[in-house]
Amino acid sequence: MFSDPADTGQRIQRLRLVNSWSQAQLSETAAVATGLVSMIEHGRHGLDSDSLQRVADSLGCAPEYLVRPSRQPITTRPWLRAYADASKKAVDRYVADTEVAVEAIESLRLKRLPELLPTFDDDLNDDHAIEEFARDVRSAAGLQSDDVVGNCIRRAERLGVVVLPMDDELGRHLGLSMRVDGIPVIRASRPRLDQSGLVSPSGDRQRFTVAHELGHLALHATTPPPSTAPQARLVEQQAHRFAGAFLAPAEPLLSDLDRLGGRVTLSTLTRLKEIWGVAIKMLVVRLRQLGLIDDQHARSLYKQISARKWNTSEPVAVSHEQAVWLEQALSRADLGAHSAADALGLDVRYVRTWLNWDLDTSINEDLPEGVLPIRRPASKHASTHQLIRR
CATH class of the missing domain: 1.10.10.2910 (Arc Repressor Mutant, subunit A)
Known part of the structure; x- marks a missing residue:
């Protein structure tokens, strides 16, 4: 099968990146010269069948995958x-x-x-x-x-x-x-x-x-x-x-807040989280966006959240x-x-x-x-x- 060195090089480079390998790591694993890996990936050098097999084995694919015609996505x-x-x-x-x-x-x-x-x-x-x-x-x-x-x-x-x-x-x-x-x-x-x-x-x-x-x-x-x-x-x-x-669309969110008493407290925010499945800190931001609370109120809520150690683990899983x-x-x-x-x-x-x-x-x-x-x-x-x- 004819293989275009450019296609093969692109596939090798993509799988190398997926595996988080440097060119030197692929070179060592596949027993291919480091400088040659760069040339292969840029389509400037082909691989003989033995080298192709070693590269394929290293990357976890069949040789046919590497030589299959492709285009750069x-x-x-x-x-x-x-x-x-x-x-x-x-x-x-x-x-x-x-x-x-x-x-x-x-x-x-x-x-x-x-x-x-x-x-x-x-x-x-x-x-x-x-x-x-x-x-x-x-x-x-x-x-x-x-x-x-x-x-x-x-x-x-x-x-x-x-x-x-x-x-x-x-x-x-x-x-x-x-x-x-x-x-x-x-x-x-x-x-x-x-x-x-x-x-x-x-x-x-x-x-x-x-x-x-x-x-x-x-x-x-x-x-x-x-x-x-x-x-x-x-x-x-x-x-x-x-x-x-x-x-958390504005109208139903604010309707739920009103149903819960209208006051923006950590208790109310916890109840809203149970309904909408969003973080309490996100709800503070959301209500600030909608003009329900001002910056001072938001800062007070953030301090309370921090004091309760909710920054790393909020209530309501x-x-x-x-x-x-x-x-x-x-x-x-x-x-x-x-x-x-x-x-x-x-x-x-x-x-x-x-x-x-x-x-x-x-x-x-x-x-x-x-x-x-x-x-x-x-x-x-x-x-x-x-x-x-x-």
Whole structure:
């Protein structure tokens, strides 16, 4: 089979980045000269069959995968200034892995849901316009005006977004979003137990991350990655505003606040968290955005939150979410992880990475107690404090 050195080089580079390897590491593992790896990845040098086999074995793929004709995917970069505290190596890993995943979806001819995600065409500096747009996106996702977003990941999938897990965080950030060949993709951190035994990210933070990245995809479809810190802060604020309006729309949120007595206290915010499945600190920001509290009131609430040590562990455990589309699409194609990997010429670990949303308990096998399903109380007299155990 004729192979184009440029195609082979691109595939080798992508899988090397997915594995977080330097060219020197691939060179050592595959017994190929370091300088030669660079030339191969840039399409300036081919590989004999023995070298190709060693490289394929090192990267966890069949030689046929590396020589298969391909084209460089058209990929939008994440808003990189927003990931300034994450290493370029970590960001490149997930960009490359997303490209490999999307190519796999297309190669397997999996039937995707049609994209229903609207595109923002108003003034990004107009908060009211972003609030209105979030209502439009909620409607496109099948939500009524006062519906709670019961599962944010499933709603994103319903909009035609492919949602894949991340094994770790990008600095302080829990997700990223991008388009590959026009397909919108969100990567979101799956839960794990940290060194202190707490689940990170919490369920409410995971939900906000998905809504935030959905905001980037919809609001910033034609906006290039920010090149300065002020620009980065601005696009983050815009995505934050969208996420707040998507998860906790103004009118029903304020109606619930009024039903609970109208006073913005930690007790009231805890009750609102039980209903809407968003963090208490996020609710402080949201109510400040809506003009219900001023800066002084917000600072007082933040001090109370800090004094109660809620910055790291808030009351009310919100359940984590996971994507279902990819697993269901594989099942409809009569494929499991192993058979899909065989068809692609990839090691099964690649496919499993795209499917695995399970809690990583490698640090501590003791699971946290109690999760709360996100729901509205049956009536104003219904109890919203009871935790439902797993």
